[in-house]
Amino acid sequence: MSCPLAAALLLLASLGGIWWFQKGDLGAYRRFSALNDSRSRRMRFRLWLARSALAFLLPVLVGLALLARIDAMAVMPDEFAPIAATMPPILDSGEAMQGMLIGGAVGGLAIGAVLARVRKRKPLGNVSALLPRERREVKYAAALSIMAGVTEEAFFRLYLPLLFAMVTGQAGIGFVASLVLFGAMHRYQGWVGVVATTALGAVMTGLYLMTGSLWVVMLVHALVDLNGLVVTPMLGGVLKK
Structure with missing residues (x-):
């Protein structure tokens, strides 16, 4: 089987996975919002x-292995090079740039912690149901943040654009389509959440193309989510014992 044909089949399977993940998700989120007991919430x-x-991590690992492209997890694919070359350089040293980005993300997490304490700031979008309501739920909110950072960046920043590039020969189509799907996937958060996550996705795409490092955008994404789902409720004084 040729690589374009295999990529096309894997692309269809990936889009089917998104549909499966989203099927009934809005209704499920509403039902989850109505749950009051912590045990049921933790099960959800x-x-x-x-x-x-x-839906996201398994297809990436299996698909890249089938395409013999598992190295793309560590090294940005050559298909992305033409677009990456158009990105403005931030620093001449890739290591220095990655250090700056990580430092900025950690600094943003610290600033978010201060704001959460001073202003009791709420995250953008309708994510109130995801916020932990007691300390036993904190680890699940943290796990969701880390899982989103790893799986969504691997899927929407690497895997989908690569499949589109292999099928169409145009990586730009893949990045745009992935960005649209990434925003639409968060429709349960309302239009504010869709706009905010689409903007976050655009930033993550830019960071990935400028750094060439998937793990950097995974880390930044996870820290952003940890700030909203863990730091804010913990320091905002809203958790039950």
Whole structure:
């Protein structure tokens, strides 16, 4: 089987995975919002973690292995090079740039912690149901943040654009389509959440193309989510014992 044909089949399978993940997700989120007992909420958190791994992480690992492109997890694919070359350089040294980005992300996390304490700031979008309500739920919110950072960046910043590039020969089409799908996937958060996550996705795409490092954008994404789902409620004084 030729690589373009295999990529086309894997692309269809990936789009089917997104559909499966989104099927009934809005209604499920509304039902989850109505849950009051922590045990039921923790069970739902575990289900979301499993679904995220099945819908996003597993297809990436299996698909890249089938295409003999597993190295793309560590080295940016050559298909992305023409677009990456158009990105403005931030620093001449890739290591220095990665250090700056990580430092900025960690600094942003610290600033978010201060704002959460001073202003009791709420994250953008309708994510109130995802915020932990007691300390036993904190680890699940943290796990969701880390899972989103790893799986969504691997899927939407690397895997989907690569498949589109292999099928169409145009990586730009893949990045745009992935960005649209990334925003639409968060429709349960309302239009504010869709806009905010689409903007975040655009930033992550730019960071990936400028650094060539998938793990950097995974880390930044996870820290952003940790700030909203863990730091804010913990320091905002809203958690039950």
